[in-house]
Amino acid sequence: LGAGATGIPFTDTKRLSDICGIVSTSMITHEPSSVFIYELIEEFGGPGAFYDAFYISSVCPLGFIVQNQKGNWVNCNYYDYPDLFLAVRDFIIDSLKKQIGFGVDRSVCYVLGKKNARYLEAINREYHFFDSLITFDHPRYIVQYNSKQINTYIADFIARLK
Numbered sequence: 001l002g003a004g005a006t007g008i009p010f011t012d013t014k015r016l017s018d019i020c021g022i023v024s025t026s027m028i029t030h031e032p033s034s035v036f037i038y039e040l041i042e043e044f045g046g047p048g049a050f051y052d053a054f055y056i057s058s059v060c061p062l063g064f065i066v067q068n069q070k071g072n073w074v075n076c077n078y079y080d081y082p083d084l085f086l087a088v089r090d091f092i093i094d095s096l097k098k099q100i101g102f103g104v105d106r107s108v109c110y111v112l113g114k115k116n117a118r119y120l121e122a123i124n125r126e127y128h129f130f131d132s133l134i135t136f137d138h139p140r141y142i143v144q145y146n147s148k149q150i151n152t153y154i155a156d157f158i159a160r161l162k
Contacts, residue, residue: 004063004075005029009056010037010112010139020047033139040154044161054161055104059111059120060092079115089123096129107131110161113138134160 003009005027006016012031013024015038041050064084066076078085078092100106109130111117117135124130137146142153 003058003061009058009061010034032143036139036143036150036153039150040157043154043158054110055099055102057099059096059116059123060088061095062088062091077115079119085119093123093127096123096127100129109133111135113141136160 003011005013006024006029008016010031010033011020012029012034013027014030015034017023019038019041037056041047044050044053060078062078064076064078065073068074076084078088106129109120109124109132111120111133114135114137116138117133121133124133136157137153142150146153
């Protein structure tokens with residue numbers, strides 16, 4: 001899903017094609033989080049304005065899957081499994097160093113998801129990658145549990161991003 005198919009967090013092949021003009025013919029994916037993110041991007045002024053101002057990445061740019069009780073393979077997050085985090089911690093730190101090397105503004109890092117933020121805060125205390133971290137609710141949480149309040153969330157994100 002999402003970045004696993006596109007390489008870009010919170011983007012599915014549908015929005016990558018329809019909104020960003022980057023067509024993927026190998027598969028068609030739908031990522032619920034991307035619905036929220038692209039509504040946010042549109043409210044911000046569109047992909048050009050948004051991506052000129054912000055670089056979206058992942059704390060851990062690897063995708064992980066786990067087999068659920070029904071036998072289906074589903075995405076999982078590095079922060080949901082302490083042993084997995086420990087196994088990829090050095091990779092995460094190296095990846096963050098490389099991405100910072102791109103020349104990104106390190107004054108503020110906006111973090112999507114409270115669990116994600118806890119892990120990044122711990123790493124940041126040790127490595128001082130960013131001057132400050134601002135945490136938002138995860139787009140998946142918003143879409144799944146608070147879909148009737150999407151416009152309120154988008155307004156809050158926009159106010160805090162500018």
